[in-house]
Structure formats: structure tokens, C-alpha cells
Amino acid sequence: MKTIAVLLLLACVGIKSSAQSYDDFTTQNESRLRISFIGHGTLMFDWNGKIIHIDPWSALANYDTLPKADYVFVTHHHGDHLDSVALSKVFTLDTKIYWSKTCSKQSRFKANAFIVANSDTTETPDFSFIAVPAYNIVNKRNNGMPFHPRGEGNGYIFIFDNLRVYVAGDTEDIPEMKSFGSIDIAFLPVNLPYTMSPEMFKSAVLMLKPKIVYPYHTGKTNLNDLIDLLSGIKSTEIRIRSLQ
Known part of the structure; x- marks a missing residue:
């Protein structure tokens, strides 16, 4: 476990910055995954030269x-996850988009756009992934509706060789996490009232047992x-x- 002092010295990513901080991981087949931390719920993966943008948001980076x-x-x-401006900047005729029906x-964007639902497993030419549930149970709007209703959004478990990376999306510590299998790296949101409280975050970690966890979409969480x-x-x- 890293000390608090070391953790607080890690590089920050500025708004509209083109330079991103990142961590590198190597799989059992000596392939490299680079995870760049754009901010909020936005990430970029470089998997053996293939670029994967997750929830690209033009408020955070210069996508040009x-x-x-x-x-x-x-x-x-939601607009901080589905941003047409950012999509237009990263999209090419060969780009494949995966998202929910909503x-x-x-x-x-319709070309090369594929709808995936909770529990769908998909093989791409470069990796596989599983779409998993992401929703609220406790945190709700004034009208009683959850901020993120069940079945409306996805989290994703990416499988890069032997490395399993879970990007949770906007969710609480839902019971389905117990059945996700081994997780090497997890990105978990912690930002009341929309996602998890710190206590929910710990509950999710105890269910998932990831080797590494990154709090993301953190807002003003301490x-x-x-x-x-x-x-x-x-x-x-x-x-x-x-990753505020």
C-alpha cells in the first residue's frame, strides 16, 4: 500500500490539457496497456497501439x-459521459462505438455504433469485454427516481490478455459486483449524491477485491x-x- 504522502505527490491533469498522466501495465504476454487519466469519468487506453476512449468529454481535454x-x-x-463534440473529434470511419440503447x-452517430446491454460479452479483433450493470439503489432524485436507473447504463470489464480492467460508470455498490469474477484494476466512482459514498466505495472494493483501485468521478469527495x-x-x- 502506498503512503498518503506518495499518493498526494502524483501528477495532476489540467482542464483542456493535451498532456496526460498515465500508468503502464504489462500482461503475461508482454503486451502493454497504458491508461491515461483525462479527468472525471474520462479515460484513454492504449492497448498495443489501439486507442480506446472511454466517455470522452470535451470539457476536460483538447481532443484535437x-x-x-x-x-x-x-x-x-448524461452530458459528462456522452459528448457529441468529443466524439466528433476522435471519430474516424474505422472507429467502433459501444454504448447503451439510450x-x-x-x-x-450511427455508423459503426453498437448497442450492448448488461451481461453482453463481446469479442473485438483486439480484446474482449463484458457490459455489466451500473445503477443507483439508494441515491435518488426528488421525484423518487434513481439518478441512474437499472438497465439504462453500462459498466465495462475489459479483458486484455490476462488483465481484467473494470470501468464502473456511474453506479453504487450493487450486488452484481459479487459475481464479476477476478478484477485486476478497478475504476470506481465516489461522488454523492450521484454515485457512491466513501462507505459504498469500500463495500464495492470488498466485493470486487481488485488488486488496484482508482477512485474516479470523485467530485468534492475527501x-x-x-x-x-x-x-x-x-x-x-x-x-x-x-479524476474529479
């Missing part, structure tokens, strides 16, 4: 300066609270990046 997408994944239809209805809550879980390393 970032690589075009081989793949785009959108977790749900996203498809709300976007003008990240030291997360570090303290996970201090007794020696099997999981918490890594703090600039």
Missing part, C-alpha cells in the same frame, strides 16, 4: 491533440477518507489520480 479512436465506450447518456437514441477506509485492506492498492 489526442489520438483518434479505434474504439469508444460510453457508459451512459445513448444510441440520443446521438447522431480522498483521504477513502485512503483511511481502505487502510486495512492489504490486498488492494488504492491509487489517487486527478
Whole structure:
């Protein structure tokens, strides 16, 4: 487990920046996955030269300066996740987009766009992935509707050789997490009232048992609270990046 001092020294990503901080991972086949931390719920993967944009959002980065997408994944239809401006910047005629039915209805992008639903497993030419549930149970709007209703959005478990990377999307610590199987790297949102409380975050970690967890979509959450809550879980390393 890294110390708090080390965690707080990690590089930050600025708004509209073209330079991104990243972590590299190597699989059992000596392939490299680079994860770049754009901010909020937005990530970019470089898997053996294939570029995967996740929830690209033009408020966070200058997408004119970032690589075009081989793949785009959108977790749900809210504007900080489904952004047509960012999509237009990374899209090419060869880009494949994966998203929910609700996203498809709300976007003008139709070519090479594929609807995936909770529990769908998909093989691409470069990797496989599983779409998994992402929803609220506790946190709701004033009208009683969850901020993220069940079945409306997706999380994604990416399988890169032996490396399994879970990007949760906007969700709480839902019971389905118990059945997700082994997770090497997890991105979990913690941002009340829309996603998880710090206590829910810990509950999710205990269900998933990831080797590494990144809090993301963190808003104004006190990240030291997360570090303290996970201090007794020696099997999981918490890594703090600039993902407000």
C-alpha cells in the first residue's frame, strides 16, 4: 500500500490539457496497456497501439491533440459521459462505438455504433469485454427516481490478455459486483449524491477485491477518507489520480 504522502505527490491533469498522466501495465504476454487519466469519468487506453476512449468529454481535454479512436465506450447518456463534440473529434470511419440503447437514441452517430446491454460479452479483433450493470439503489432524485436507473447504463470489464480492467460508470455498490469474477484494476466512482459514498466505495472494493483501485468521478469527495477506509485492506492498492 502506498503512503498518503506518495499518493498526494502524483501528477495532476489540467482542464483542456493535451498532456496526460498515465500508468503502464504489462500482461503475461508482454503486451502493454497504458491508461491515461483525462479527468472525471474520462479515460484513454492504449492497448498495443489501439486507442480506446472511454466517455470522452470535451470539457476536460483538447481532443484535437489526442489520438483518434479505434474504439469508444460510453457508459451512459448524461452530458459528462456522452459528448457529441468529443466524439466528433476522435471519430474516424474505422472507429467502433459501444454504448447503451439510450445513448444510441440520443446521438447522431450511427455508423459503426453498437448497442450492448448488461451481461453482453463481446469479442473485438483486439480484446474482449463484458457490459455489466451500473445503477443507483439508494441515491435518488426528488421525484423518487434513481439518478441512474437499472438497465439504462453500462459498466465495462475489459479483458486484455490476462488483465481484467473494470470501468464502473456511474453506479453504487450493487450486488452484481459479487459475481464479476477476478478484477485486476478497478475504476470506481465516489461522488454523492450521484454515485457512491466513501462507505459504498469500500463495500464495492470488498466485493470486487481488485488488486488496484482508482477512485474516479470523485467530485468534492475527501480522498483521504477513502485512503483511511481502505487502510486495512492489504490486498488492494488504492491509487489517487486527478479524476474529479
